[in-house]
Amino acid sequence: xxxVSQHPSWVICKSGTSVKIECRSLxxxxxTMFWYRQFPKQSLMLMATSNEGSKATxxxxxxxxxxxxxxxxxxxxxxxxxxxxPEDSSFYICSAQRGVGTLHLGNIQYFGAGTRxxxx
Amino acid sequence: GNSVTQMEGxxxxxxxxxxTINCTYTATGYPSLFWYVQYPGEGLQLLLxxxxxxxxxxxxxxxxxxxKETTSFHLEKGSVQVSDSAVYFCALSRRSSNTGKLIFGxxxxxxxxx
Numbered sequence: 001x002x003x004v005s006q007h008p009s010w011v012i013c014k015s016g017t018s019v020k021i022e023c024r025s026l027x028x029x030x031x032t033m034f035w036y037r038q039f040p041k042q043s044l045m046l047m048a049t050s051n052e053g054s055k056a057t058x059x060x061x062x063x064x065x066x067x068x069x070x071x072x073x074x075x076x077x078x079x080x081x082x083x084x085x086p087e088d089s090s091f092y093i094c095s096a097q098r099g100v101g102t103l104h105l106g107n108i109q110y111f112g113a114g115t116r117x118x119x120x
Numbered sequence: 121g122n123s124v125t126q127m128e129g130x131x132x133x134x135x136x137x138x139x140t141i142n143c144t145y146t147a148t149g150y151p152s153l154f155w156y157v158q159y160p161g162e163g164l165q166l167l168l169x170x171x172x173x174x175x176x177x178x179x180x181x182x183x184x185x186x187x188k189e190t191t192s193f194h195l196e197k198g199s200v201q202v203s204d205s206a207v208y209f210c211a212l213s214r215r216s217s218n219t220g221k222l223i224f225g226x227x228x229x230x231x232x233x234x
Contacts, residue, residue, distance in 0.1 A: 004163060032220065043124075043226040044164075044209070093163070097220045109220050111156075111163035 003027060004096045006112030013084055014120055021079045021115045023094030029074035030096035034109070035067070038091040050077045084119045091116050122147045126210050126225035133200055133232050141195040141228045143184075143210035151212040153177075153186055153193040154222070158207045167195075167208070205232045 003026040013019050023033055031052050036044040048069050049057040056069035066088075068080040077096075081088055093114040099107030127142040145151065152171045156164040168177030173188035182197045193210060210225040 006163070034221070041226070043224045044222075046221060046223070049221065095164075095222075107220055108166055109222065111165070113161065113163040 004094065004110045004112045006094055006115055008115060009113060010116045010118075012118045012120065015085050016083055019081045019084055019117060021081075021092055021094070021117075023077045023079070023096065023112055025075045025096040025098075025110070028096075028098050030077075030098065031074065032097045033071060033077040034095045034097070035069060035077075035079050036093040036095070038093060038114070044093060047079075081117065084117070086119045089117055089119045122151070122212060122214060122223050124210050124212055124223055124225035126208075126228050128226075128228070129207075130229040130231055133230070135202055135232055135234050136199045137232075139195070139197040139200045139204075139230065141208055141210075141230070143193045143195065143225060145191050145193065145210075145212050147191075147212055147214060149214060150188070151214050153184070154211045154213070155182070155184055155193070155195050156209040156211060156224075158209065158227075160206070164209060200230070200232045202232045202234055205230055 005024045007022045011019055033050040035047045037047050038044045046059050047062045050069045050071040052071045052074050058064045071077040091114050095109040095111045097109045123146045125144050154169045155167040157167045158164045168179040170177040170186035173186050176185045184193050184195045207227045207229050209227045211222045213222050
């Protein structure tokens, strides 16, 4: 199956620093990628939809200046957590969609293994 | 609004036992429904899906039927194996959305003991 690589898998940083997380689709081109946040024992919460060549669409309540998303190519999207604080500590997951449009058309999302961010 | 509710875990079963993980949803219109599985240290993988009422999704011995009348999509397997131990997520995607935006349940951890 298709593979989505997410890097790093775990990062520890000091409060006030910025952290960049990469999401790559390794064997297909992804016009659309998604970024999720997962709290312990809770569901994945969609943060934003990343579209190649255009600005990301953020979900309500997600600070776009805090979580910068760049989707500069069809195989790479990055999430930068700016001026990270301990409350940003979480598990961040990306997915890349093969195909354009809605999932009921047969398109499939492939997920990365996630990045655990710990802010001290 | 749109939401997905799963039974709380962890679910602990012996090998070869019958598995049911309940999932109910709330959505406007007719969503597509999915089950994803996350094995330790790996990303979520699509397990099965159903795109309209009465459809049955199946894969690797797992099944789930899209029940519009009860707004449910329960996951079942007749005989679980230790290798099925993982976290299972139920999710929906609205047809009216122009992207593959997914709304997930909270996940159910399955532990299968030999």
